[in-house]
Amino acid sequence: MTDVLIAGAGPTGLALAAELAMAGVSVRVLERREGPGLPRPVGLQPRTAELLELRGLDPADQETEGPSGHFAGLPVALDHSVWHTRHPRVINRTQDDVEAMLAEHALKHGAVVERGHEITTVDVGADGVTVDGRRARWLVACDGAHSTVRRLLGVPFPGRTETYVATLAHIRLAAASELVPARAAHFSQVTRQANGYWSMLTPLGDGGHRFVFGSTTTQPGRDAPVSDTEVTEALTALYGAETRLGEVYGASRFNDATRQLERYRHGRVLFAGDAAHIHPPLGGQGLNLGVQDAMNLGWKLAATVRGTAPEGLLDTYHGERHPAAARVLRHTAAQRVFTAPNRGENVEALREIVVDLMRLPDANRYFSGLLSGLGLGYPGARRVPDLDLTTSDGPTRLSALLRGGRGLLLDLGDHPVPPGFTGQVDHVRAATSDDEYRGRLLLVRPDGYAVDPAELGRWFG
Numbered sequence: 001m002t003d004v005l006i007a008g009a010g011p012t013g014l015a016l017a018a019e020l021a022m023a024g025v026s027v028r029v030l031e032r033r034e035g036p037g038l039p040r041p042v043g044l045q046p047r048t049a050e051l052l053e054l055r056g057l058d059p060a061d062q063e064t065e066g067p068s069g070h071f072a073g074l075p076v077a078l079d080h081s082v083w084h085t086r087h088p089r090v091i092n093r094t095q096d097d098v099e100a101m102l103a104e105h106a107l108k109h110g111a112v113v114e115r116g117h118e119i120t121t122v123d124v125g126a127d128g129v130t131v132d133g134r135r136a137r138w139l140v141a142c143d144g145a146h147s148t149v150r151r152l153l154g155v156p157f158p159g160r161t162e163t164y165v166a167t168l169a170h171i172r173l174a175a176a177s178e179l180v181p182a183r184a185a186h187f188s189q190v191t192r193q194a195n196g197y198w199s200m201l202t203p204l205g206d207g208g209h210r211f212v213f214g215s216t217t218t219q220p221g222r223d224a225p226v227s228d229t230e231v232t233e234a235l236t237a238l239y240g241a242e243t244r245l246g247e248v249y250g251a252s253r254f255n256d257a258t259r260q261l262e263r264y265r266h267g268r269v270l271f272a273g274d275a276a277h278i279h280p281p282l283g284g285q286g287l288n289l290g291v292q293d294a295m296n297l298g299w300k301l302a303a304t305v306r307g308t309a310p311e312g313l314l315d316t317y318h319g320e321r322h323p324a325a326a327r328v329l330r331h332t333a334a335q336r337v338f339t340a341p342n343r344g345e346n347v348e349a350l351r352e353i354v355v356d357l358m359r360l361p362d363a364n365r366y367f368s369g370l371l372s373g374l375g376l377g378y379p380g381a382r383r384v385p386d387l388d389l390t391t392s393d394g395p396t397r398l399s400a401l402l403r404g405g406r407g408l409l410l411d412l413g414d415h416p417v418p419p420g421f422t423g424q425v426d427h428v429r430a431a432t433s434d435d436e437y438r439g440r441l442l443l444v445r446p447d448g449y450a451v452d453p454a455e456l457g458r459w460f461g
Helices: 011-022 046-054 095-108 148-153 228-239 286-306 315-339 345-358 361-372 453-460
Strands: 002-007 027-031 041-044 091-094 112-115 122-124 129-131 134-141 165-175 191-194 197-203 208-215 244-255 258-260 269-271 388-391 394-397 408-411 426-429 441-444 449-451
Touching (some): 011 027, 011 286, 041 046, 041 286, 091 095, 134 286, 449 453
Parallel strands (some): 408 426
Antiparallel strands (some): 122 129, 165 208, 388 394, 408 441, 441 449
């Protein structure tokens, strides 16, 4: 019997598989697709980049000099550096590239990925789950917004249906007018509205463009194929007849539906990523929210499988991540107000006031923390930056000490170990020049959040 089955080999499922496999849990991922996803550009938010680095993964192929993220496309750059991060910018990658990186990481640690498998039956018992005849102790649904597991189990997915359908196309241009942006820039500088269309057209640096567009008068079906004719008509309306389409090398639809499960755990089945929550793609949150779900759930489920989890540990997954996603659903709903194609004068007045607010340092820090994930904390758990440290073995960083996926008792002074310590986390003495942390005793969870060392037993048994 497999310890954990995971439905879906997207970024969420693969990140979770790696976390479980690192902890010695047997895990098998079932994926309907035969290969990786489309080369769809995605943005890794600073907190996601930090989490990947905690496991020794390189979140960026090269230094990124693009826009630093935005709130609702308002023309104010978000300053992530105030959060003491080594990743102060949104990192541009493609989804297939991120999936390949996470798949390699998961397979290296012993996870099994079975592609070309479409799930048809799920039976849940008191002590396990059967998926198409495969037995497992637990099942985690990471199979996206149209989750098959969620449908087969009849789990309600309450929320708001879409008000628009938009198109995302990856294109190459045969010719471009002066209206076409010459380089990647802040969201507010690559958006346009004209002749019944709205769009965002972003050069990708490889000769291609990401073309996001929609019509203010007609709505395509959510599953309707994207034709070259449709893309050409939108390009002409927005950027003039001088702008001509060369080719479309990938296209899909998306909408602004907003939904969230009431509970992330249903007996032996857990939900993560888009299977648990969906929202408009404003601010580039989707992939990031799912990977962060996985990093939160992985060590807790692994401890539960191994029988070392203290009582209630697994329930903290819902307790922490459900409010985190609800927060994203709220701020993407707020961004809808500012990005709607047909804004009235009241909304324009509100935009001006919010832009003025965002230029204030404290307000900018708030919005930056909201969009980047760096401002997220949990009750009794606070993000720790990637501190520079010196141990008896020489210079190192906090991220290097967490690469094994275990908790860490980090003594930055000269403290006795707390009662109940039996080696269930790594114990390291180190020095730091950081004034905020020098001399402290930190109990750091595998997902990079510090908790009270006196609560060692609560978190690690």
